[in-house]
Amino acid sequence: xxxxxxxxxPAFEEVDHTADRAIVARGxxxxxxxxxxxxxxxxxxxxxxxxxxxPEARRIALEAVDAEGLLxxxxxxxxxxxxxxSLGFERFGFERFSPTALAATAFGRKAAAMEKLxxxxxxxxxxxxxxxxxxxARIVFDV
Amino acid sequence: MEIRQIAPFLxxxxxxxxxxxxxxxxxxxxEALAAAARADRSLEQLINTATLPGVVGHVLxxxxxxxxxxxxxxxxxxxxxxxxxxxxxxxxxxxxxGVRLLTGRVTAREILPHLDALASALYAAxxxxxxxxxxxxxxxxxxxxxxxxxxxxxxxxxxxxAEDLEHTEEGGCLEGADPGAVSDRARARGRDQMGTLGxxxxxxxxxxxxxxxxxxxxxxFGLFADQVVVQIHCGSRGLGHQVCTDSVNRLQKAARDWxxxxxxxxxxxxxxxxxxxxxxxxxMKAAANYAFANRQVLAHRIRGSFERxxxxxxxxxxxxxxxxxxxxxxxxxxxxxxxxxxxxxxHRKGATRAFGPGYPEIPRAFREVGQPVLVPGSMGTxxxxxxxxxxxxxxxxxxxxxxxxxxxxxxxAKRAVQGAGLRRELEEGGIRVRAGSLAGLAxxxxxxxxxxxxxxxxxxxxxxxxxxxxxxxxxVIKG
Numbered sequence: 001x002x003x004x005x006x007x008x009x010p011a012f013e014e015v016d017h018t019a020d021r022a023i024v025a026r027g028x029x030x031x032x033x034x035x036x037x038x039x040x041x042x043x044x045x046x047x048x049x050x051x052x053x054x055p056e057a058r059r060i061a062l063e064a065v066d067a068e069g070l071l072x073x074x075x076x077x078x079x080x081x082x083x084x085x086s087l088g089f090e091r092f093g094f095e096r097f098s099p100t101a102l103a104a105t106a107f108g109r110k111a112a113a114m115e116k117l118x119x120x121x122x123x124x125x126x127x128x129x130x131x132x133x134x135x136x137a138r139i140v141f142d143v
Numbered sequence: 144m145e146i147r148q149i150a151p152f153l154x155x156x157x158x159x160x161x162x163x164x165x166x167x168x169x170x171x172x173x174e175a176l177a178a179a180a181r182a183d184r185s186l187e188q189l190i191n192t193a194t195l196p197g198v199v200g201h202v203l204x205x206x207x208x209x210x211x212x213x214x215x216x217x218x219x220x221x222x223x224x225x226x227x228x229x230x231x232x233x234x235x236x237x238x239x240x241g242v243r244l245l246t247g248r249v250t251a252r253e254i255l256p257h258l259d260a261l262a263s264a265l266y267a268a269x270x271x272x273x274x275x276x277x278x279x280x281x282x283x284x285x286x287x288x289x290x291x292x293x294x295x296x297x298x299x300x301x302x303x304x305a306e307d308l309e310h311t312e313e314g315g316c317l318e319g320a321d322p323g324a325v326s327d328r329a330r331a332r333g334r335d336q337m338g339t340l341g342x343x344x345x346x347x348x349x350x351x352x353x354x355x356x357x358x359x360x361x362x363x364f365g366l367f368a369d370q371v372v373v374q375i376h377c378g379s380r381g382l383g384h385q386v387c388t389d390s391v392n393r394l395q396k397a398a399r400d401w402x403x404x405x406x407x408x409x410x411x412x413x414x415x416x417x418x419x420x421x422x423x424x425x426x427m428k429a430a431a432n433y434a435f436a437n438r439q440v441l442a443h444r445i446r447g448s449f450e451r452x453x454x455x456x457x458x459x460x461x462x463x464x465x466x467x468x469x470x471x472x473x474x475x476x477x478x479x480x481x482x483x484x485x486x487x488x489x490h491r492k493g494a495t496r497a498f499g500p501g502y503p504e505i506p507r508a509f510r511e512v513g514q515p516v517l518v519p520g521s522m523g524t525x526x527x528x529x530x531x532x533x534x535x536x537x538x539x540x541x542x543x544x545x546x547x548x549x550x551x552x553x554x555x556a557k558r559a560v561q562g563a564g565l566r567r568e569l570e571e572g573g574i575r576v577r578a579g580s581l582a583g584l585a586x587x588x589x590x591x592x593x594x595x596x597x598x599x600x601x602x603x604x605x606x607x608x609x610x611x612x613x614x615x616x617x618x619v620i621k622g
Binding site: 017021022064068069073115 | 210211212213235236237273328331332341342343381384385387388391392395396399407408409411552553554555580582583
């Protein structure tokens with residue numbers, strides 16, 4: 001389920017949450033869910049890459065107690081890089097991926113603009129579900 | 144769900160309403176706000192907090208409550224050692240988000256011709272919005288000192304006066320902060336954000352005292368009609384956000400190891416006296432002190448702007464501290480339960496301390512009347528100065544509301560409101576707006592919030608704080 005796949009449910013979409021911002025992300029695999037969640041977070045950030053900026057890459061290695069924890073850590077890492085280095089990532093190369101550990105290289109650019117910073121990626125109501133072969137997660141961001 | 148009204152403006156959900164509740168849940172509302180609370184998940188979240196180990200008395204939600212994650216916004220939860228826990232979710236990601244109010248000697252009538260210049264000066268002097276760091280770049284050692292000393296560090300650096308510290312909750316410094324408990328990630332986020340406002344719902348506002356409701360207390364607080372006052376609403380910025388993120392992640396495993404069965408993973412917690420609980424408290428205090436220092440530096444910048452714009456006009460430019468209060472914090476406090484004074488950890492998430500008369504924690508100048516309670520409203524509406532009461536000590540662990548409380552999600556607000564149109568509307572109403580992002584402005588539209596006057600009517604009616612003065616905005620500065 002790449003971001004431009006159609007028809008069918010979108011790879012990610014923003015949904016309502018009273019205090020904060022939330023997305024639902026989907027993927028044909030857990031790894032694809034992680035990639036689409038990262039792209040969904042870019043939409044919340046209002047990330048627009050600077051076309052003149054040189055490509056950047058960052059290596060990310062994480063472990064967690066379960067897949068939900070790994071997803072929070074993954075997005076938190078990308079949100080940290082957005083806040084401290086003004087970087088957004090759109091492509092990911094996974095060298096290792098399991099529900100509790102990953103190693104990846106994230107490829108992206110400096111932002112020409114970012115509308116928002118993410119204070120935190122929350123565990124609120126976070127559960128990764130698999131229905132009809134599609135992995136789905138609703139992620140609430142404190143903004 | 145069984146909900147019964149037990150007093151005017153006070154509702155209770157009994158302990159047996161759901162298995163696992165250790166204490167009853169109470170919330171303050173009128174009929175309309177009670178209906179609104181039933182419509183989102185704030186009551187369910189409040190009930191969840193009543194299941195936390197070591198919770199005592201009753202869990203509470205203020206009338207500005209709305210759905211958060213883990214704890215509801217507007218929640219007050221007290222736990223008692225040794226089995227009592229501290230929960231990072233009970234403080235929230237923006238540790239020591241709070242409000243400082245500065246009072247002028249200048250009147251709104253005097254300031255009006257210079258309001259545009261003043262708003263622009265504040266916008267230039269107080270970095271706000273996404274990606275704007277501050278001018279106060281901290282070395283690693285200085286960041287440590289700011290985390291240990293809080294606003295005292297800022298005053299020592301020349302950003303304010305000793306009077307500012309006396310008029311700040313906890314003197315602007317929580318004892319027991321340990322920078323060693325703060326991660327490198329949190330430090331990296333905090334290093335260049337000292338003295339910045341950030342984005343979201345944070346703001347600086349120049350207000351006019353529209354009316355005084357309690358002359359005697361207002362006089363004690365130094366408030367008078369048509370006076371110019373300034374509100375600063377912000378917190379610990381990325382440093383505090385990261386401290387919470389780190390703690391929530393770390394406690395995911397620890398909570399399992401202790402066998403806690405929690406209805407929401409944002410409720411993870413640790414016994415107050417465990418190594419994990421102590422580590423969180425030490426890091427939270429460091430972040431809270433960073434926030435006190437941040438508001439202190441911003442206050443200094445605001446004073447500089449008043450000096451630059453008003454002094455050449457021969458107008459009074461002094462700004463005195465009324466008070467600085469936290470509304471996202473957990474603190475050890477003494478409270479009486481069933482006739483016995485006990486030491487409790489009071490979590491306030493979107494709630495303010497509202498101690499009544501006589502408490503040594505209150506600045507000497509206000510000790511006879513009670514502490515100032517600052518309640519910012521939504522942008523372009525009104526805000527309130529209230530005073531804490533003895534009744535709050537009996538009912539709410541000395542707590543009251545913190546604001547208007549959201550009604551619409553940020554996403555809904557953006558769909559319903561155009562930033563440019565809102566800015567025009569506010570300016571047609573005579574309010575100067577300086578905002579970095581029109582989309583951000585739309586998310587904070589007044590229509591996205593409850594009516595703050597109504598929220599204040601409820602806390603006043605319930606007796607957990609009393610009205611002192613109503614403020615209306617003259618200029619809003621936002622990220």
